[in-house]
Amino acid sequence: MPFEPTVSIVIVNLNGLRHLDECFKSIQRLDYPKDKIEVVMVDNGSTDGSVEFMRKKYSWVKLIRNSKNEGFAKPSNDGARAATGEYVAFLNNDMRVHRRWLAELVHSIEVNQATCAGSVILNWNGELLDFAGGSMTFYGMGFQYHFHEPVKQIEAQLSQDRDLFFACGGAMLVNRQVFLEVGGFDEDFFAYFEDSDLGWRLNTLGYRVILSVKSRVNHKHHSTGATFARERMRYLYFRNSLYTIYKNSSDAMLNKAFWPTILMNSALIFKESGLNEEDYDLRIARGNFDHQDAHINHVAAAHLAAQNAFLKNLRTMSEKRAYIQSHRKVDDNKIATFFTDPFACVGADSYAYHALKYDLVELFGMDQAFHKPIKRRVLLVTADQIGKKMAGPAIRYFEFAKALSKTCDVVLASCGTGGLESSYFKSVQYAFGQEEQLCKAAVEADVIIAQGFILENTKDFAKIASQRYLIFDLYDPLVIENIEALKDHSWGARRENAAYTLKALLRQLRLGDFFVAANDVQRDYWMGMLTSVNRISPETYDVSPSFNKMIDLVPFGIADEPPVHTRNVLKGVWPGINKEDFVLIWGGGVWNWFDPLSIIQAVKILSEKRSDIKLFFLGVKRPNPTTPEIAMLNDAVALAKELGVYDKYVFFNFDWVDYNDRQNYLLEADAGVSFHFDTVETHFSFRTRILDYLWANLPIIGTEGDFFAELVQAKDLGVTVGFKNVDDIVEAVRKLADDKEFYARCKENMLPVAEQYRWSRVTKPIVDFCNNPVHMRELTFPIAEMEPSDKESDGNDLDSLSVSPSSRRARRGSVQQTLYEIEQQQIELQKTMRHIARDGSNANERLAELQTWSYMMNDRFNKFKGFANPFKFLKRLFRRR
DSSP, rough: OOOOOOEEEEEEEOHHHHHHHHHHHHTTTOOOOOOOOOEEEEEOOOOOOOHHHHHHOOOTEEEESSSSOTTTTTHHHHHHHOOOEEEEEEETTTTTEEEHHHHHHHHHHHHHHHHHHEEEHHHEEBBEESSEEEETTEEEEEEEETTTBBBHHHHGGGGOOEESSOOTTTEEEEEHHHHHTTSSSOGOSSSSHHHHHHHHHHHHHTTEEEEEEEEEEEOOOTTGGSOOHHHHHHHHHHHHHHHHHHHHHHHHHHHHHHHHHHHHHHHHHHHHOOOGGGGHHHHHHOSOOTTTTOOOOOHHHHOOOOOOHHHHHHHHHHHHHHHHTTOSSOOHHHTTTSSSSTTTSTTTTHHHHHHHHHHHHHHHHHHTTTTTOOEEEEEEEOOEEEEOOOOOHHHHHHHHHHTTTTTTTEEEEEEEEEEEOSSEEEEEEOOOTTTTHHHHHHOSSSHHHHOOSTTTTTTTHHHHHSSSSSEEEEEOOOOHHHHHHTTTTTTHHHHHHHHHHHHHHHHHHHHOOEESSSSHHHHHHHHHHHHHHTTTTTTHHHOOOTTTEEEEOOOOOSSSSSSOSSSSTTTTSTTTTOOOEEEEOOOSSSOTOOOHHHHHHHHHHHHTTOEEEEEEEEOOSSSSSTOOOOHHHHHHOOOOOHHBBBBBTEEESSSSSTTTTTHHHHHSSSSSEEEEESSSSHHHOHHHHHHHHHHTTTEEESSSSSHHHHHHHHTTOOEEEEETOHHHHHHHHHHHHHHHHHHHHHHHHHHHHHHHBBHHHHHHHHHHHHSOOOOGGOOOOOOOGGSOOSSOOOSSOGGGGGGOOOOOOOOOOOOHHHHHHHHHHHHHHHHHHHHHHSSSSHHHHHHHHHHHHHHHHHHHHHHHHHHHHHHHHHHHHHOOO
């Protein structure tokens, strides 16, 4: 006979009238013997007519009525106690069960000899996953695997039943006798995490919990929970997480995990409170707190109340803990396997944990306790496409990801992918307006590295990013580059773009914890801009006198491995290029600030006397499809055709060479070229194509005026020429092509220079920061403190740096007293600005407004102060009145 035990389905309801009909209709359609099903609904004092509806339409359901909302745990236990089935199934009221839902649960329990089985829970339309197993952090927060990911992508992982740490209480089946014997759901939880607590307890006591992969339900996620206040939900989450780890952890595990949890919760409370530690530091604070109350917000209060509730209920929790530990059948090693990601950051409060988590894990040895090494989680975000064909920004971030993956868990987010995968790191794709995957990766990250306009082009991601350690990649001075790129556009468009770009960069400079530039010239430029937004502060100096911990050099790099020729692509292969030719390669895109025209004219001159000089443009169709048409490229092609050298001496690859195929072109070339105009963009540029020339050991011909021109001259790596100087270029090509000794010397000189630009070396500053991040953006000081006071200072008086009241006592109601009160308001304003600066991404615009207002008030105040002292004018004025 088939195993078909009697089952009681228990459903807890609170004002769920809108869900009940669909839920109970699906129960009626179950493919399970009707005489072996009992349905119990426990109502938590609903006022929406739920009970009346059930009595009228589903009178066969056993009803238990509560006069008030008693949560989930106790009503579920009440239903189990009132039930008569051998097994009890718990089901949320906003579920729709599949016909085989119950039969598959029963079958899984039988074949796996399990005590409890959980269902696979899908969203309402069945396209996204709600639950198919989960785990827990060391601080007791449960989470689901693959939450809200497309079911099609993970269906292959749902091919067979597997062990679970816990089943979801919204759709599970458990032996009723065992359930009641071990205490059921902990009624002190009220709601939330009672199912993960039960699963941990069952596993500890030696009972098996499994996922029944063929048992399916559809769920309206958080239909009831969404009606509760956010702060009250937090209270339950944090209190119940403390209950869970305190009761279920062994003594050894408790000592390692519980105290860090308490410490981190305390840090979170203080962070959310809005209090300022400096107000209570005797070395800094002045005055007293007469008539000044300290206020904290409800989010901090919810966490504080949760911690207090745990303390009040400690005796009861200790009794429950004693029962679990005295009946323990499974040791820590087995339980630790269920903690698949114990150091994950779960929930909106994750930022508070990032700052302390790694130190506490190391100090308390939690990585050893859970047998899980802890690594920083780094998210790199590029607006380019990662794939077989990549331009500079994508290459840079692909190589960053490879370098960081040696010590960190890395996710690389890009706008699309073109088939280039890596075993070193994970990849996600996003599009502006479709940032779900990007936001999910950001929530899980400790450090985020980004460049460009990502914050301006996203909404939810920008909010999350502001709560993480932020590295902004400033290797491309966008304001300068865009002014050059848009020089042929309308005046209005150029000004609008410049303003937009500057606003984006200023936001980054205020938010960033660490910045990277490509060379010293760029670093000096960015240091000036950082000074303008108050980031070059005494506080930062004390942390890093060189400021290298806030801004350092990370240029473009080259692969650690030498290039290997794998196939013939140019000489003797490309039509018009012979095996004996001296090939000049233009290794990158043709932008408006480049000068391909001069080299084309030089090749024309050379072609009149020799036929062996060929110029090859490696790729002109940038892989990013959003890149606009480049006027200079059209001009270059037109000039080559006009001079009669097109496809004879000058060749254009109108595609883009694969990243892993470019070395074949470089190794068949004889020299690399790069020419530009005399602009400010040139002065601050860092030509990434030059790095490929170094990698392939190609002597260089380039225009003067940029970073690499100085390097070529200083290290004798090739020849530099004047701006738009065609004759210089002709002579430079001849020298490299004909002077074999000079050519060989250039190649030899390039070897030690190339070593300095290996990706493993140039990425060291970001690797170091990611492994030991610091919130440098918090180390600022109020600009108003720099305003001069009215008293002389010898430079040694620290008080002279701030506005301070006169040492002479002022009478009440006097002008001097009024000035003093204004001064105090100024001080309070500066404190407010400090608080706002720490509040996150939405604070920056408000901070700028407050600073502007503060400057104005300071100016007016100082003028008024000078005008009012020594009050002679005012005394005369009062006498006249």
